[in-house]
Amino acid sequence: MAILEIKNVSKFFGGLAANSDVSFSVEEGMIMGLIGPNGAGKTTLFNCITGYYPPSKGEILFDGRRMNGLDPDKVCMLGMVRTWQKVRPLAKLSVVDNVMVGALARTSSLKIARELAMEQIKVVRMEHRADFIAGGLPIGERKKLEVARALATQPKLLLLDEVMGGLNPAESEEIIQLILDIKKRGLTQMVIEHDMKAIMRISDRIVVLTSGEKLTEGSPQEVVSNPDVISAYLGEAHA
Amino acid sequence: MNKTILMPIVVLVVLGGLLAIPKFVDSPYALHMMILLFMSVMMGQSWNILGGYAGQHSVGHAAYFGVGAYTTMMLMHTKQIAPWYGVWAGIALVVVVALIIGSICFRLRGPYFVLASIAVAEILRLSAINLTTLTNGAEGILATELPAFKIGGNIITDFATKVPFYYIGLFLVALTIAVTYVVQHSKLGYFFQAIREDQDAAHSLGISISLYKNIALVISAVLTSLAGSFYGIYVGFVDPPTVLGLDVSVQIMLICIIGGMGTLWGPVLGSLVLVPLSEALRSNMITEALVKVGMVNAESKIGIFLKENLSHAHVLLYGILVVVVILFMPDGLMGFIKKLAKRRKQEAV
Numbered sequence: 001m002a003i004l005e006i007k008n009v010s011k012f013f014g015g016l017a018a019n020s021d022v023s024f025s026v027e028e029g030m031i032m033g034l035i036g037p038n039g040a041g042k043t044t045l046f047n048c049i050t051g052y053y054p055p056s057k058g059e060i061l062f063d064g065r066r067m068n069g070l071d072p073d074k075v076c077m078l079g080m081v082r083t084w085q086k087v088r089p090l091a092k093l094s095v096v097d098n099v100m101v102g103a104l105a106r107t108s109s110l111k112i113a114r115e116l117a118m119e120q121i122k123v124v125r126m127e128h129r130a131d132f133i134a135g136g137l138p139i140g141e142r143k144k145l146e147v148a149r150a151l152a153t154q155p156k157l158l159l160l161d162e163v164m165g166g167l168n169p170a171e172s173e174e175i176i177q178l179i180l181d182i183k184k185r186g187l188t189q190m191v192i193e194h195d196m197k198a199i200m201r202i203s204d205r206i207v208v209l210t211s212g213e214k215l216t217e218g219s220p221q222e223v224v225s226n227p228d229v230i231s232a233y234l235g236e237a238h239a
Numbered sequence: 240m241n242k243t244i245l246m247p248i249v250v251l252v253v254l255g256g257l258l259a260i261p262k263f264v265d266s267p268y269a270l271h272m273m274i275l276l277f278m279s280v281m282m283g284q285s286w287n288i289l290g291g292y293a294g295q296h297s298v299g300h301a302a303y304f305g306v307g308a309y310t311t312m313m314l315m316h317t318k319q320i321a322p323w324y325g326v327w328a329g330i331a332l333v334v335v336v337a338l339i340i341g342s343i344c345f346r347l348r349g350p351y352f353v354l355a356s357i358a359v360a361e362i363l364r365l366s367a368i369n370l371t372t373l374t375n376g377a378e379g380i381l382a383t384e385l386p387a388f389k390i391g392g393n394i395i396t397d398f399a400t401k402v403p404f405y406y407i408g409l410f411l412v413a414l415t416i417a418v419t420y421v422v423q424h425s426k427l428g429y430f431f432q433a434i435r436e437d438q439d440a441a442h443s444l445g446i447s448i449s450l451y452k453n454i455a456l457v458i459s460a461v462l463t464s465l466a467g468s469f470y471g472i473y474v475g476f477v478d479p480p481t482v483l484g485l486d487v488s489v490q491i492m493l494i495c496i497i498g499g500m501g502t503l504w505g506p507v508l509g510s511l512v513l514v515p516l517s518e519a520l521r522s523n524m525i526t527e528a529l530v531k532v533g534m535v536n537a538e539s540k541i542g543i544f545l546k547e548n549l550s551h552a553h554v555l556l557y558g559i560l561v562v563v564v565i566l567f568m569p570d571g572l573m574g575f576i577k578k579l580a581k582r583r584k585q586e587a588v
Contacts, residue, residue: 050443052439052442071442071447072439072442072443073442073443073444073445073446073447073448076443076444076445077445081443081444081445082443084439084440084443088437088439088440089436089437089440090432090433090436090437090440090441091436091437092432092436092501093432093433093436097429097432100429101429101430101432101433101441101444101446102444102445104426104429104430105444105445105446108426110424110425110426110429113426113429149444150443150444153444153445
């Protein structure tokens with residue numbers, strides 16, 4: 001069953017079409033990869049899906065419900081949560097307090113929220129950092145904190161915007177394992193990623209965007225062997 | 240010693256001491272200073288909820304202070320309604336004003352919100368000057384005769400001395416700090432701080448930004464209005480510049496900035512510094528002290544110069560102090576103390 005359906009979504013900024021007529025759907029339990037060169041409109045699409053921008057045209061259906069024009073907080077309460085390409089820790093709060101903010105979306109009790117938060121902190125293996133101030137963490141741990149905080153809102157669909165960006169290979173590997181762990185628990189994920197090797201390993205399906213349009217969609221193998229994709233990434237000569 | 244045990248004990252001891260003060264001190268001046276201190280803590284702490292925790296730096300808190308003060312005073316003056324009833328009208332009106340301001344100004348972020356908050360307070364100040372039939376305009380409202388406070392026919396107090404005001408002030412301060420404590424240790428506190436740290440991130444985590452900003456504003460405004468009402472009945476006089484002026488808003492904010500924003504005890508520390516300091520500067524105590532310790536001869540040129548000018552320069556000196564604190568203690572006194580404590584802890588390790 002499709003948990004998320006993107007139907008002919010376009011987003012214009014003045015005359016510029018950041019997304020035009022993009023359609024695809026995400027099946028429950030899968031990992032959907034979203035790739036494309038810089039400026040292809042991946043993050044804009046995330047912003048449209050999660051309520052930061054209203055789409056100019058088209059429809060976004062989550063769990064069969066029309067999401068257009070809903071505010072980000074409503075989107076989160078309905079079960080869709082995102083992380084940020086440029087990490088946004090609540091810098092002056094401790095790691096556990098950061099994750100508690102996410103958990104408080106589902107409970108009003110601080111005690112329960114703290115327990116839920118500690119669970120998610122364990123999932124990203126940051127127990128030893130629980131009482132650290134988030135602003136002082138290195139980038140790899142900030143990225144993991146983003147994931148833990150998002151998980152604490154108990155989503156049905158997790159949208160990860162370049163969680164591996166800026167990480168070293170060892171840290172990336174840790175994130176890959178984390179994403180696969182999350183999949184095992186049955187959570188649907190949509191992942192924007194630049195690291196082709198990583199996205200090929202984790203994705204069940206991949207959508208390729210270029211210049212705001214959907215270029216193709218398919219299994220990782222189909223996508224890498226598609227000459228259009230190769231030319232979009234490397235130029236015509238390599239296709 | 241364990242901090243969680245130590246803290247309530249310290250608070251109870253201090254509270255007990257404060258309750259006992261009027262029994263031992265009968266100097267009206269000392270009680271007056273304590274009442275000013277209470278008022279300052281209330282004002283700073285009220286602002287702290289919106290500015291310190293939720294990160295919305297209102298420079299228009301005079302609006303709520305003034306509306307509270309004016310409503311209570313106007314009802315007492317024209318309708319002979321006792322202030323302990325009038326204060327509720329003040330609160331109701333302030334909630335309305337706050338929600339109007341909130342629904343307009345919270346669409347704006349950062350400096351734009353600051354400008355809008357100033358504008359709203361200025362509108363109210365100008366209205367108070369010009370709506371002369373309602374507010375008596377620039378002349379202000381003088382109402383020094385408080386009715387006696389009775390419970391079941393027994394007169395509890397007739398407000399002849401400063402003692403009843405002292406206890407009212409103490410009660411209101413305790414209330415304000417208690418409210419802040421409860422907010423800080425609840426979902427609200429977490430959401431306010433999340434909004435302060437990163438509004439977009441908070442929004443993505445299911446926090447309705449406009450709802451929680453307005454909640455912070457209403458709590459803050461109601462407490463500020465209580466402080467305003469208390470000011471009105473204590474001083475017995477309100478006019479537009481003293482309760483609605485921009486410098487009132489700035490004063491409210493400074494208590495917090497100097498003490499430490501977003502901390503429970505910051506406004507208390509800020510008040511402990513600012514109230515005695517401004518009083519000392521204003522009443523020329525510093526010149527007297529310098530003369531007393533023999534640093535300055537009262538008859539010399541410098542002595543006469545200081546005596547004549549230092550009290551006028553109090554605003555200037557106050558400003559210099561603020562600049563120094565902001566430069567060297569960007570997180571206020573609380574931040575400075577925490578930093579020192581951390582350093583000592585590290586040295587101990």
